[in-house]
Amino acid sequence: MxxxxxxxxxxxxxxxxxxxxxxxxxxxxxxxxxxxxxxxxxxxxxxxxxxxxxxxxxxxxxxxxxxxxxxxxxxxxxxxxxxxxxxxxxxxxxxxxxxxxxxxxxxxxxxxxxxxxxxxxxxxxxxxxxxxxxxxxxxxxxxxxxxxxxxxxxxxxxxxxxxxxxxxxxxxxxxxxxxxxxxxxxxxxxxxxxxxxxxxxxxxxxxxxxxxxxxxxxxxxxxxxxxxxxxxxxxxxxxxxxxxxxxxxxxxxxxxxxxxxxxxxxxxxxGGKSAAIVLPSADAASVVGPIHSRYLRNAGQGCASPTRILVHESALETFLQHSRDYFSSVAVGDPWDTQTLVGPVISERHRQTVQGYIDSAVADGGVVLARGHKPAGPGWWVQPTLLGGLGNDARVNQEEIFGPVATVMTYSTVEEAVAIANDSTFGLHATVWGPLEEAMDVAYRLDVGQVSINGGGAKRPDAPNGGWKNSxxxxxxxxxxxxxxxxxxxxxxxxx
Incomplete structure (x- = not known):
């Protein structure tokens, strides 16, 4: 050896x-x-x-x-x-x-x-x-x-x-x-x-x-x-x-x-294009950190990352204001710094791919709602980015980006939120935020292999993992x- x-x-x-x-x-x-x-x-x-x-x-x-x-x-x-x-x-x-x-x-x-x-x-x-x-x-x-x-x-x-x-x-x-x-x-x-x-x-x-x-x-x-x-x-x-x-x-x-x-x-x-549904009865401010930190870890290179965030139209401004505060303070940089949450993506080629999604979304009329910083010097860094202003049929809402990037969309009824969540070629994972009984009702209607309510728990070794459709x-x-x-x-x- x-x-x-x-x-x-x-x-x-x-x-x-x-x-x-x-x-x-x-x-x-x-x-x-x-x-x-x-x-x-x-x-x-x-x-x-x-x-x-x-x-x-x-x-x-x-x-x-x-x-x-x-x-x-x-x-x-x-x-x-x-x-x-x-x-x-x-x-x-x-x-x-x-x-x-x-x-x-x-x-x-x-x-x-x-x-x-x-x-x-x-x-x-x-x-x-x-x-x-x-x-x-x-x-x-x-x-x-x-x-x-x-x-x-x-x-x-x-x-x-x-x-x-x-x-x-x-x-x-x-x-x-x-x-x-x-x-x-x-x-x-x-x-x-x-x-x-x-x-x-x-x-x-x-x-x-x-x-x-x-x-x-x-x-x-x-x-x-x-x-x-x-x-x-x-x-x-x-x-x-x-x-x-x-x-x-x-x-x-x-x-x-x-x-x-x-x-x-x-x-x-x-892979997946997981939805995070913030119910109208949820505290939109309190879920900001848990949602963003879940997809930003490992630089967004996770199949179950909740990168399509669905927020009730009445809670949008609250969610975005707290999101901007979160992105301005999220630690991006040296992976050996214990305060760092967001590291680099795996390669320069992948960095270009992820950045290409961001650029094309903006070119298509999308808006950067919040953005983190990017370290100076070497490394394949992508600024944590939250996008909005595009419908669910947009490329960034249908394709897996596999980077520290998410989108926000609004809905008017829970039925509409479920329909948007299910309108995807993927079906791996979803998260639902709100009172347990209401969230459980939504979980039964999502076309995915796993649903995490209010953050779920640790990765269980005894529970099946897999998805529907292209997942x-x-x-x-x-x-x-x-x-x-x-x-x-x-x-x-x-x-x-």
Whole structure:
């Protein structure tokens, strides 16, 4: 295993530093080797400095990773449910012991401010792993009982692992995606080949080291780095039984099209354009901070970000005045400053994309209602921006921007607010603010996979996550997330 020690805590405060053992090798069937494909740099989005250089996998390494997974499955190396549960617990313990390293890598390769990074990049994956360790032990056998026929019979349904899983992660929450893809597949008894985003490979490569340290079976997880060519070749492998992907709608369609060539099933989480409905009976001033901080964290690079804010027309001025005050004080800048909420976006290319949405909205007649500041110097910064003056059919209200940008629209009746919220090609998440009983009534009418009332709560590892329409196919987290990697088998026999 070829680990290197690099100073990943490249901070705008030069006095801060920490050394991290960063894995730069791929893990293929339990062995570590450098990629043989093209090299690419990993850049710190706050400083634009190179953190490391990673060699991507070549196509032969992809094939060998899948072959190792299939061979291990045939040799029954995944072990019993009890053994897999213990392995998941060990992995959680290993990750917890490396929490500071994970935090450093996440802040520096993703740009997530340290004020939220520990919860988003360490604690949430840990909760998911520890829940999966228990979920692995669930007996899912269904006893159907007697059927009189004729002829009379009895039946039960058992659940078997689907086979080799190809997991493809996005850049915004690398370790979490590794856990909910590899971890859930492992809980079901499936080996995985995990591919990182080229924008954030370091946390995923370290995941391969953590799996090794936790003593997982050699064939249970291979970890690769690479771009679209590697992903497409991985999906096409005949021994891949299922593909789980997190990313954009266009990329998800490409994944699904490739998988369809081999009639492979998919789990796709493809983002959202979540509505935040502020009910007429809500205190518009008090919800300003919770709503804006929810989509500004991680620089707006979150699929469930509530970026379409629906405010009753009578409360608009109150909401906007408090929003202007909020934006004028929100901390944007050094991710290692504990006061910072908004860090940089992942790359210069993405910065240009997000800024392009803002510019086109203004060109189309939109108005900047509130705007935060942008740090001077290097870094891929986008000023936190609140837009208004456009209808729900506007591009900025229909497409996922994936940056620190939101829009405000007004409504006159709750029925109109629900109609606007549902008028979207996405259906991942929504938030509702107001008295619980009223908000609950609205929640039942929203075409989304999850509704958070008055801020909801922590990310629950036992609750399904997924969406309607273009937000994806299938579910992650919870029992539903494990069942994605299981096939039902009906067993029937005659009885007197």
């Amino acid at each position: 070829l680990g290197v020690v690099i100073n990943t805590k490249v901070s705008l405060h030069s006095a801060q530093s920490v050394h991290v053992e960063q894995e730069l090798s791929l893990r293929i069937g339990g062995t570590f080797e450098r990629g043989r494909g093209p090299a690419f740099p990993v850049l710190n989005p706050a400083t634009e400095q190179t953190i490391a250089e990673v060699q991507s996998a070549d196509l032969e390494q992809v094939e060998r990773a899948v072959a190792a997974a299939r061979a291990g499955l045939d040799r029954k190396e995944m072990g019993s449910a009890e053994e897999r549960s213990a392995a998941l617990t060990r992995l959680a313990d290993v990750i917890e012991s490396h929490a500071d390293e994970i935090l450093a890598v996440s802040v520096n390769e993703v740009g997530t401010p340290v004020s939220t990074a520990r919860n988003l990049h360490v604690d949430t994956p840990l909760r998911a792993l520890r829940w999966l360790a228990q979920g692995t032990l669930t007996d899912r056998t269904e006893y159907l009982g007697r059927d009189d026929g004729p002829p009379a019979s009895n039946s039960k349904v058992i659940y078997r692992p689907v086979g080799v899983v190809a997991g493809i992660a996005a850049y915004n929450y690398p370790l979490l995606f590794a856990v909910i893809k590899v971890g859930a597949a492992f809980a079901a008894g499936c080996p995985s080949v995990l591919l990182s985003s080229p924008n954030a490979p370091l946390g995923i490569l370290n995941f391969g080291r953590f799996v090794e340290e936790a003593g997982w079976p050699a064939s249970s997880v291979s970890v690769l780095a690479g771009g679209v060519d590697v992903a497409q070749h991985l999906i096409k492998q005949p021994d891949v039984a299922k593909v789980t992907f997190t990313g954009s709608v266009p990329a998800g369609k490409a994944v699904m099209a490739t998988a369809a060539g081999g009639l492979r099933d998919v789990v796709l989480e493809l 994806g196919i299938g579910r992650e987290f919870g029992e539903a997330g494990i069942r994605e990697f299981l096939e039902a088998v009906h067993i029937q026999w005659p009885v007197p």
